[in-house]
Amino acid sequence: MNNKTIVITGATDGIGKIAARELAKTGATLVLVGRNAEKGNLVVNEISDLTSNKNIQFYQADLSLLKQTKLVCDEIKKDFTQIDVLLNNAGGFFADYYQTEEGLEHTFALNHLNYFVMTKELLPLLEAAPSGRIVNVSSDAHNGQSIDWDNLQGENGFKGWSVYGRSKLMNILFTYELAQRISDTTVTANCLHPGFVKTKFGDNNSGLMGIGMKLAKSLAAISLDKGGATSVYLASSPEVDGISGKYFAKSKAKKSSDVSYIENDWKRLWTVSEEAVSKILN
Numbered sequence: 001m002n003n004k005t006i007v008i009t010g011a012t013d014g015i016g017k018i019a020a021r022e023l024a025k026t027g028a029t030l031v032l033v034g035r036n037a038e039k040g041n042l043v044v045n046e047i048s049d050l051t052s053n054k055n056i057q058f059y060q061a062d063l064s065l066l067k068q069t070k071l072v073c074d075e076i077k078k079d080f081t082q083i084d085v086l087l088n089n090a091g092g093f094f095a096d097y098y099q100t101e102e103g104l105e106h107t108f109a110l111n112h113l114n115y116f117v118m119t120k121e122l123l124p125l126l127e128a129a130p131s132g133r134i135v136n137v138s139s140d141a142h143n144g145q146s147i148d149w150d151n152l153q154g155e156n157g158f159k160g161w162s163v164y165g166r167s168k169l170m171n172i173l174f175t176y177e178l179a180q181r182i183s184d185t186t187v188t189a190n191c192l193h194p195g196f197v198k199t200k201f202g203d204n205n206s207g208l209m210g211i212g213m214k215l216a217k218s219l220a221a222i223s224l225d226k227g228g229a230t231s232v233y234l235a236s237s238p239e240v241d242g243i244s245g246k247y248f249a250k251s252k253a254k255k256s257s258d259v260s261y262i263e264n265d266w267k268r269l270w271t272v273s274e275e276a277v278s279k280i281l282n
Protein backbone atom coordinates (compact mmCIF):
# COMPACT_ATOMS: atom_id res chain seq x y z
CA MET A 1 0.00 0.00 0.00
CA ASN A 2 1.06 3.59 -0.51
CA ASN A 3 -0.76 6.84 0.17
CA LYS A 4 -0.53 8.30 -3.32
CA THR A 5 -3.54 9.51 -5.29
CA ILE A 6 -3.39 9.15 -9.06
CA VAL A 7 -5.86 10.65 -11.54
CA ILE A 8 -5.98 8.96 -14.97
CA THR A 9 -8.08 10.17 -17.89
CA GLY A 10 -9.27 7.72 -20.53
CA ALA A 11 -8.74 4.82 -18.15
CA THR A 12 -11.59 2.69 -19.48
CA ASP A 13 -9.55 1.18 -22.32
CA GLY A 14 -6.18 0.85 -23.96
CA ILE A 15 -3.08 2.45 -22.51
CA GLY A 16 -4.95 4.27 -19.73
CA LYS A 17 -6.58 1.07 -18.50
CA ILE A 18 -3.29 -0.85 -18.48
CA ALA A 19 -1.59 2.01 -16.65
CA ALA A 20 -4.45 1.99 -14.13
CA ARG A 21 -4.04 -1.76 -13.57
CA GLU A 22 -0.28 -1.46 -13.01
CA LEU A 23 -0.56 1.61 -10.77
CA ALA A 24 -3.32 -0.11 -8.76
CA LYS A 25 -0.75 -2.77 -7.88
CA THR A 26 1.31 -0.10 -6.06
CA GLY A 27 -1.62 0.38 -3.66
CA ALA A 28 -2.27 3.96 -4.73
CA THR A 29 -5.76 5.45 -4.64
CA LEU A 30 -6.97 5.73 -8.22
CA VAL A 31 -9.35 8.25 -9.73
CA LEU A 32 -10.35 7.02 -13.18
CA VAL A 33 -12.04 9.55 -15.43
CA GLY A 34 -13.98 8.52 -18.53
CA ARG A 35 -17.14 9.17 -20.52
CA ASN A 36 -18.93 5.83 -20.10
CA ALA A 37 -20.08 5.16 -16.52
CA GLU A 38 -21.10 1.54 -17.15
CA LYS A 39 -17.74 0.70 -18.73
CA GLY A 40 -15.96 2.70 -16.03
CA ASN A 41 -17.57 0.78 -13.19
CA LEU A 42 -16.75 -2.53 -14.89
CA VAL A 43 -13.11 -1.45 -15.19
CA VAL A 44 -13.04 -0.44 -11.51
CA ASN A 45 -14.36 -3.88 -10.50
CA GLU A 46 -12.03 -5.71 -12.88
CA ILE A 47 -8.90 -3.91 -11.64
CA SER A 48 -10.04 -4.12 -8.03
CA ASP A 49 -10.54 -7.90 -8.27
CA LEU A 50 -7.24 -8.39 -10.05
CA THR A 51 -5.12 -6.28 -7.70
CA SER A 52 -7.09 -6.39 -4.41
CA ASN A 53 -6.94 -2.58 -4.44
CA LYS A 54 -10.32 -1.31 -3.20
CA ASN A 55 -9.39 2.38 -3.46
CA ILE A 56 -10.44 2.91 -7.04
CA GLN A 57 -13.20 5.28 -8.06
CA PHE A 58 -14.72 6.21 -11.39
CA TYR A 59 -15.73 9.75 -12.32
CA GLN A 60 -17.82 10.34 -15.43
CA ALA A 61 -17.22 13.13 -17.97
CA ASP A 62 -17.11 13.57 -21.71
CA LEU A 63 -13.61 14.98 -21.84
CA SER A 64 -14.09 16.55 -25.27
CA LEU A 65 -16.39 19.06 -23.51
CA LEU A 66 -14.69 21.73 -21.44
CA LYS A 67 -17.69 22.31 -19.16
CA GLN A 68 -17.86 18.63 -18.26
CA THR A 69 -14.09 18.57 -17.76
CA LYS A 70 -14.33 21.51 -15.38
CA LEU A 71 -17.26 19.90 -13.50
CA VAL A 72 -15.42 16.61 -13.01
CA CYS A 73 -12.39 18.50 -11.71
CA ASP A 74 -14.70 20.31 -9.26
CA GLU A 75 -15.95 16.91 -8.04
CA ILE A 76 -12.38 15.64 -7.62
CA LYS A 77 -11.47 18.82 -5.73
CA LYS A 78 -14.38 18.23 -3.36
CA ASP A 79 -13.27 14.65 -2.66
CA PHE A 80 -9.48 15.06 -2.44
CA THR A 81 -7.14 17.61 -0.89
CA GLN A 82 -4.07 16.48 -2.79
CA ILE A 83 -3.13 14.58 -5.94
CA ASP A 84 0.26 13.00 -6.53
CA VAL A 85 -0.09 12.22 -10.24
CA LEU A 86 -2.27 13.49 -13.06
CA LEU A 87 -1.97 11.21 -16.10
CA ASN A 88 -3.54 13.02 -19.06
CA ASN A 89 -4.14 10.16 -21.47
CA ALA A 90 -7.63 10.33 -23.03
CA GLY A 91 -7.39 11.01 -26.74
CA GLY A 92 -8.01 9.70 -30.19
CA PHE A 93 -7.59 10.00 -33.93
CA PHE A 94 -10.59 11.25 -35.90
CA ALA A 95 -10.31 11.12 -39.68
CA ASP A 96 -13.27 13.43 -40.26
CA TYR A 97 -14.01 16.99 -39.15
CA TYR A 98 -16.44 17.19 -36.27
CA GLN A 99 -17.37 20.07 -33.98
CA THR A 100 -18.33 19.49 -30.37
CA GLU A 101 -21.52 21.08 -29.05
CA GLU A 102 -19.23 23.77 -27.59
CA GLY A 103 -18.17 24.70 -31.13
CA LEU A 104 -14.62 23.35 -30.94
CA GLU A 105 -12.99 20.96 -33.39
CA HIS A 106 -13.17 17.58 -31.65
CA THR A 107 -9.47 16.58 -31.82
CA PHE A 108 -8.30 19.99 -30.58
CA ALA A 109 -10.87 19.86 -27.75
CA LEU A 110 -10.19 16.30 -26.58
CA ASN A 111 -6.49 15.81 -27.29
CA HIS A 112 -5.24 19.24 -26.29
CA LEU A 113 -7.70 21.52 -24.48
CA ASN A 114 -8.79 18.71 -22.19
CA TYR A 115 -5.20 18.23 -20.96
CA PHE A 116 -4.95 22.01 -20.55
CA VAL A 117 -8.12 22.33 -18.45
CA MET A 118 -7.52 19.18 -16.35
CA THR A 119 -4.04 20.42 -15.51
CA LYS A 120 -4.98 24.00 -14.69
CA GLU A 121 -7.93 22.91 -12.56
CA LEU A 122 -6.04 20.22 -10.63
CA LEU A 123 -2.70 22.04 -10.27
CA PRO A 124 -3.48 23.33 -6.75
CA LEU A 125 -4.02 19.72 -5.61
CA LEU A 126 -0.79 18.60 -7.28
CA GLU A 127 1.02 21.46 -5.54
CA ALA A 128 -0.42 20.26 -2.23
CA ALA A 129 1.32 16.89 -2.67
CA PRO A 130 4.99 16.51 -1.67
CA SER A 131 6.12 16.04 -5.30
CA GLY A 132 3.24 16.10 -7.77
CA ARG A 133 3.71 14.77 -11.29
CA ILE A 134 1.89 15.66 -14.48
CA VAL A 135 2.27 13.10 -17.25
CA ASN A 136 0.94 13.90 -20.72
CA VAL A 137 0.52 11.12 -23.28
CA SER A 138 1.71 12.51 -26.62
CA SER A 139 2.99 10.59 -29.65
CA ASP A 140 5.82 10.33 -32.17
CA ALA A 141 3.04 11.19 -34.64
CA HIS A 142 3.98 14.80 -33.79
CA ASN A 143 7.11 14.37 -35.94
CA GLY A 144 6.89 16.21 -39.26
CA GLN A 145 4.04 18.42 -38.01
CA SER A 146 4.03 22.11 -37.18
CA ILE A 147 1.26 24.24 -35.77
CA ASP A 148 -0.84 25.93 -38.44
CA TRP A 149 -1.79 29.01 -36.44
CA ASP A 150 -4.21 30.22 -39.13
CA ASN A 151 -6.00 26.88 -39.18
CA LEU A 152 -5.68 25.73 -35.60
CA GLN A 153 -9.00 23.91 -35.60
CA GLY A 154 -8.93 22.62 -39.16
CA GLU A 155 -11.68 24.94 -40.40
CA ASN A 156 -9.82 25.65 -43.66
CA GLY A 157 -9.06 22.17 -44.91
CA PHE A 158 -9.12 19.19 -42.57
CA LYS A 159 -6.64 16.32 -42.83
CA GLY A 160 -7.36 14.01 -39.91
CA TRP A 161 -3.88 12.52 -39.52
CA SER A 162 -2.16 15.94 -39.62
CA VAL A 163 -4.68 17.32 -37.15
CA TYR A 164 -3.97 14.35 -34.87
CA GLY A 165 -0.19 14.82 -35.21
CA ARG A 166 -0.53 18.53 -34.45
CA SER A 167 -2.62 17.81 -31.38
CA LYS A 168 0.18 15.54 -30.15
CA LEU A 169 2.71 18.31 -30.91
CA MET A 170 0.49 20.58 -28.80
CA ASN A 171 0.81 18.07 -25.93
CA ILE A 172 4.58 18.58 -26.10
CA LEU A 173 4.52 22.39 -26.45
CA PHE A 174 2.07 22.49 -23.54
CA THR A 175 4.28 20.24 -21.39
CA TYR A 176 7.43 22.29 -22.06
CA GLU A 177 5.70 25.60 -21.28
CA LEU A 178 4.00 24.10 -18.22
CA ALA A 179 7.32 22.77 -16.90
CA GLN A 180 8.76 26.28 -17.11
CA ARG A 181 5.75 27.87 -15.45
CA ILE A 182 5.81 25.46 -12.50
CA SER A 183 9.58 25.29 -12.15
CA ASP A 184 9.41 27.11 -8.79
CA THR A 185 7.10 24.42 -7.35
CA THR A 186 7.66 20.78 -6.45
CA VAL A 187 5.44 19.64 -9.34
CA THR A 188 7.00 18.18 -12.50
CA ALA A 189 5.57 17.84 -16.01
CA ASN A 190 6.72 15.37 -18.65
CA CYS A 191 5.27 13.87 -21.81
CA LEU A 192 5.71 10.63 -23.67
CA HIS A 193 5.30 8.45 -26.72
CA PRO A 194 3.82 5.10 -25.67
CA GLY A 195 4.85 3.26 -28.86
CA PHE A 196 2.45 2.05 -31.57
CA VAL A 197 0.14 0.04 -29.35
CA LYS A 198 -2.53 -2.59 -29.98
CA THR A 199 -5.42 -0.61 -28.51
CA LYS A 200 -8.76 0.51 -29.95
CA PHE A 201 -6.96 3.65 -31.17
CA GLY A 202 -8.42 4.78 -34.53
CA ASP A 203 -11.03 2.00 -34.66
CA ASN A 204 -13.78 4.64 -34.44
CA ASN A 205 -13.05 5.67 -38.04
CA SER A 206 -15.11 4.11 -40.80
CA GLY A 207 -14.05 3.12 -44.32
CA LEU A 208 -10.48 2.68 -45.48
CA MET A 209 -9.00 4.67 -42.60
CA GLY A 210 -10.56 2.35 -40.00
CA ILE A 211 -9.54 -0.78 -41.93
CA GLY A 212 -6.03 0.60 -42.45
CA MET A 213 -5.56 1.34 -38.75
CA LYS A 214 -6.71 -2.15 -37.74
CA LEU A 215 -4.40 -3.76 -40.32
CA ALA A 216 -1.42 -1.64 -39.30
CA LYS A 217 -1.94 -2.52 -35.64
CA SER A 218 -2.29 -6.24 -36.35
CA LEU A 219 1.02 -6.13 -38.26
CA ALA A 220 3.17 -3.72 -36.29
CA ALA A 221 1.74 -2.70 -32.92
CA ILE A 222 3.24 -3.61 -29.56
CA SER A 223 1.29 -5.26 -26.72
CA LEU A 224 -0.83 -3.30 -24.25
CA ASP A 225 1.56 -4.17 -21.44
CA LYS A 226 4.50 -2.64 -23.31
CA GLY A 227 2.32 0.31 -24.39
CA GLY A 228 1.47 1.26 -20.81
CA ALA A 229 5.03 0.94 -19.51
CA THR A 230 6.31 4.50 -20.09
CA SER A 231 3.17 6.05 -18.58
CA VAL A 232 3.60 3.87 -15.49
CA TYR A 233 7.31 4.70 -15.34
CA LEU A 234 6.71 8.46 -15.44
CA ALA A 235 3.87 8.21 -12.94
CA SER A 236 5.67 6.08 -10.38
CA SER A 237 9.41 5.54 -10.83
CA PRO A 238 11.77 7.20 -8.34
CA GLU A 239 14.20 7.53 -11.26
CA VAL A 240 12.23 10.53 -12.55
CA ASP A 241 12.01 12.37 -9.22
CA GLY A 242 12.59 16.06 -9.96
CA ILE A 243 12.88 15.58 -13.74
CA SER A 244 10.65 17.95 -15.66
CA GLY A 245 10.05 19.28 -19.17
CA LYS A 246 11.18 16.14 -21.01
CA TYR A 247 9.79 13.86 -23.72
CA PHE A 248 10.10 10.11 -23.08
CA ALA A 249 9.77 6.89 -25.04
CA LYS A 250 10.60 3.36 -23.86
CA SER A 251 11.05 4.86 -20.38
CA LYS A 252 13.97 7.03 -21.52
CA ALA A 253 14.15 10.76 -22.22
CA LYS A 254 14.56 11.48 -25.92
CA LYS A 255 14.53 14.47 -28.25
CA SER A 256 11.18 15.58 -29.63
CA SER A 257 10.97 17.23 -33.06
CA ASP A 258 13.03 20.38 -33.71
CA VAL A 259 9.93 22.59 -34.01
CA SER A 260 8.72 21.47 -30.58
CA TYR A 261 11.57 23.48 -29.00
CA ILE A 262 10.42 26.87 -30.34
CA GLU A 263 9.65 28.67 -27.09
CA ASN A 264 7.51 31.34 -28.76
CA ASP A 265 5.19 28.57 -29.89
CA TRP A 266 4.89 27.22 -26.34
CA LYS A 267 3.77 30.65 -25.16
CA ARG A 268 1.54 31.32 -28.15
CA LEU A 269 -0.26 27.99 -27.68
CA TRP A 270 -0.77 28.77 -24.01
CA THR A 271 -2.35 32.14 -24.83
CA VAL A 272 -4.54 30.73 -27.61
CA SER A 273 -5.66 27.89 -25.31
CA GLU A 274 -6.52 30.26 -22.47
CA GLU A 275 -8.59 32.35 -24.90
CA ALA A 276 -10.44 29.30 -26.29
CA VAL A 277 -11.14 27.98 -22.79
CA SER A 278 -12.29 31.30 -21.37
CA LYS A 279 -14.86 31.72 -24.17
CA ILE A 280 -16.52 28.52 -22.99
CA LEU A 281 -15.93 28.45 -19.25
CA ASN A 282 -16.31 32.15 -18.38
Ligand SMILES: NC(=O)c1ccc[n+]([C@@H]2O[C@H](COP(=O)([O-])OP(=O)(O)OC[C@H]3O[C@@H](n4cnc5c(N)ncnc54)[C@H](OP(=O)(O)O)[C@@H]3O)[C@@H](O)[C@H]2O)c1
Binds near residue numbers: 016139195
Ligand atom coordinates in the same frame (compact mmCIF):
# COMPACT_ATOMS: atom_id res chain seq x y z
N1 LIG B 1 -2.38 3.32 -29.52
C1 LIG B 1 -1.32 3.93 -30.04
O1 LIG B 1 -0.60 3.38 -30.90
C2 LIG B 1 -0.92 5.30 -29.58
C3 LIG B 1 0.30 5.82 -30.05
C4 LIG B 1 0.69 7.08 -29.62
C5 LIG B 1 -0.09 7.79 -28.72
N2 LIG B 1 -1.27 7.27 -28.30
C6 LIG B 1 -2.08 8.07 -27.35
O2 LIG B 1 -2.43 7.27 -26.25
C7 LIG B 1 -3.61 7.79 -25.63
C8 LIG B 1 -4.57 6.64 -25.35
O3 LIG B 1 -4.93 6.03 -26.57
P1 LIG B 1 -5.23 4.47 -26.71
O4 LIG B 1 -4.35 3.97 -27.79
O5 LIG B 1 -5.19 3.81 -25.40
O6 LIG B 1 -6.71 4.53 -27.32
P2 LIG B 1 -8.07 3.78 -26.92
O7 LIG B 1 -7.83 2.33 -26.72
O8 LIG B 1 -9.03 4.21 -27.97
O9 LIG B 1 -8.45 4.42 -25.51
C9 LIG B 1 -8.78 5.78 -25.43
C10 LIG B 1 -9.34 6.09 -24.05
O10 LIG B 1 -9.76 7.47 -24.06
C11 LIG B 1 -11.15 7.52 -23.72
N3 LIG B 1 -11.85 8.61 -24.40
C12 LIG B 1 -11.94 8.84 -25.74
N4 LIG B 1 -12.74 9.90 -25.95
C13 LIG B 1 -13.16 10.33 -24.74
C14 LIG B 1 -14.02 11.37 -24.32
N5 LIG B 1 -14.61 12.19 -25.18
N6 LIG B 1 -14.22 11.52 -23.00
C15 LIG B 1 -13.66 10.69 -22.11
N7 LIG B 1 -12.85 9.68 -22.43
C16 LIG B 1 -12.60 9.51 -23.75
C17 LIG B 1 -11.69 6.16 -24.18
O11 LIG B 1 -12.94 5.94 -23.54
P3 LIG B 1 -13.97 4.78 -24.02
O12 LIG B 1 -13.53 3.54 -23.29
O13 LIG B 1 -15.29 5.31 -23.57
O14 LIG B 1 -13.83 4.65 -25.51
C18 LIG B 1 -10.57 5.26 -23.72
O15 LIG B 1 -10.63 5.04 -22.34
C19 LIG B 1 -4.15 8.85 -26.60
O16 LIG B 1 -3.81 10.13 -26.09
C20 LIG B 1 -3.39 8.58 -27.90
O17 LIG B 1 -3.23 9.76 -28.66
C21 LIG B 1 -1.71 6.04 -28.70
